[in-house]
Amino acid sequence: MEFEKILENIDNQGTRGYYLVEALLLGLLKTHLQAQDKPLKLQISTPDYGFDAFAPEGFDEFDGPTFIQITLSSHPKKILLDIEKMQKNFPFMENTSVLIITTKKPNQDILKNHITFHSKPGSPFHIWGPDKISSLIEKYPEQANKLIENIFTIRLETAFSKQQENWKDERNEIVERIKSEYKSGQFSLLLGAGVSSSAGLPDWNTLLNSLFVALLTSELGKDKTIDSMEISSIVRRLREVDGPSALMSARYIRKGMSTNGSSEQTLFVNTVTKQLYELRDKRKNVESKLIKSIASMCTPSRTGAKVKSVITYNFDDLLERQLCNREIQFRSIFEEIEIPNTDELPIYHVHGFLPEDRSNYSNLDRSTLVFSEEGYHKIYNEPYHWSNLIQLNSLKESTCVMIGLSMSDPNLRRLLEIAARSIEKPKHYAFMQRINIEHFSKYNDKKIINAPISTIKTFLDRHHSLNEEVLKELGVNIIWYEEHDDIPPLLEQISKKIN
Template structure:
């Protein structure tokens, strides 16, 4: 079996191929360790873990506690990054470091390795030649692994060494803090941020617009009841099953045509419902929005956040930035550019401020509300909003707040940007499913399975979600209660 041929074949699959090859190697390393009565423990959960694997009692001829790192490619930049990790091994008596490159190490990188670690006898480096030797020692196992690459990855993921997820989250948060301090940092915001201030979620907004459409048609009827209409909409979605975007298109066609007058009518209807449905028990200046703006506030050494990208229509972030005296510029069209002192706030799906009169050129904002608007952006690779998102995903570390990460266009852009990185560099808050919420509803058990089986399923479910997001270049920051997000943001900003 030729390793370089396998590597070339798998690498064509992009980030997914890298993780398949990495899992192949982990299983092969475990086979080697087993043959010598040693052990390899895989660390999974995020790409900010200290190492990919550890051999507690040595590996092959390498003695002591061996930390193992597997890289897609060993470049000069990667060596400089790894130097911080490796330095403790230069003097350590009971620990060693093994850095494995899945591809050939270029000559400049080899020279850098020699210059940085020539004095260390506890730092070891492998490339394709050493991997090939490993394959040759375990030919039968390597062949089986090569035939079952996906299954290997699945096994490596669920068999990995599991730390307490909160402890693992602390490591991820520390990594976010480091990226934030570097100044190469952007923030992506979704509907969860607006919900923290009481604004309606997507389904509530759609139902309300649907009611508005019907009451306009039946202006003289007193029988129209919002609860009745909501019930009809709910049943329609159960029977006919339209997606939110499809229903939005249905509503839009019911309210407006393509005339400028009716376009304005539609925008006014959405704006009225967006702010009119706000739950008044929540403050417009929520603790979450305050925490986000605090991160955006320049320090003595300058701004840490390059820009904010929001998929929300509202102007709540602009209001908070103004209250904090931050110079900002909402951007909602292609030709608009901020100056050096302004925080850019990109509204990539459109901008609907409550008071439209305070913003110039607001009529040029493209509202990505329904299916046709979404298709327009999705199909245009050079649409300004796609370019802004992709540029930030490539050039910055991005923190995603209030996003479900199910949007196909965002996932497509994440996958494109992940092709050029070796380690996941983006971060996203995602709610973790607790055992109680999964197993019970209204205080009654709804899952017919032993508790231990359910807990094991949830543990593996979360691991696989971490692995899937890692392919897109994203590390998950788990939370169980919404208030945890604000606390974590405060830690990042300290």
């Protein structure tokens, strides 16, 4: 059984292919080490570097502790960069080895010319190619066949075996890794509704339902306003009894506000803008801690700007206001022809831009408002639409941190999947809220799940692990948090001591 033939079915799948191959190779290694009565630990992370596995007692010719790294690349420069990163970020102990397993045959001649460690006796770095992998498959044919036949199941089992109790320690390690990416300047932020919600702006459903109520009460286009408390009470009840698709509701609202003249778009935009800001929860500070921490990350240091760009899926201008307060140069971009100057931070409003004071901006009528099915379909079905190109470029060229996003948007997931085809391991990060056991199992202090806490915990641990694996296939690492107020300190930790 040749390893190259096995790779044919899962090669060229980017991140997803990497994890399938990783599951196969780690299974083989586990079998190989068990035959020698040697332990193998999976997914060993350090504050600055993560390894795929660790053999604390060594194996084969490796006498001491051995760290293991798997790569799909055979390019010498890629391997060299990996090794340089390991040397820089990880303090290797005496008698410690590092085994790099590449699934494609490395060019040994080029390796000898480019990697000086290769000819040094006693070097901690060693390389296994596909020939060595094939020899393991031939050595353990029965176990290898089981691994190949059940590769997806084995990958899930590997994910489920992860100890979720240590997620906070792992988060600290992830944050430390992000800091080095932030320092590089090849760093972008992707912002979702959670950022605006931190300042009290209404969520998507509240905004839609309030517009729907206003439409039905025939108050659109009139000078008099509807009492906000009346709107709130009707909205709450409407959400309880009616649950149509949000995009379908938006289409209906847009059609209901249509006129036969050219003012249709203006009427629609003005109404949405008015509702967006009038429904803001005044109990929350419009300059929220989260928005302040994001603006702080965008503040250039003595060595230059660290955030290359901001992509926001929100309509509002709350971040722009905070940047103005800090006298940070930026440009809000909501159409294809806008190009930022070299000293300006570009803020791309890829779903449209509705600033509260429209007089501060020009050409707002050119903004594509992705509010209803029509707008969403336009973006989704045009692969070369400027907003898709901006997102895809950032996902390919930068390390992206996603804040306030549910990660459920089909278009974003499609773009992530495209970008993930060109990378082995996930290089982006998304803040995601963990499900609390108490909140999950109780409602108004009453138990609503007929199962012991231990069973619920096991289920939620597996749920969190599965979410991690799904997003890894899209090139995204999860940064878990419990409360929304946890995010600003984590962002400050990433950007501190830079200026």
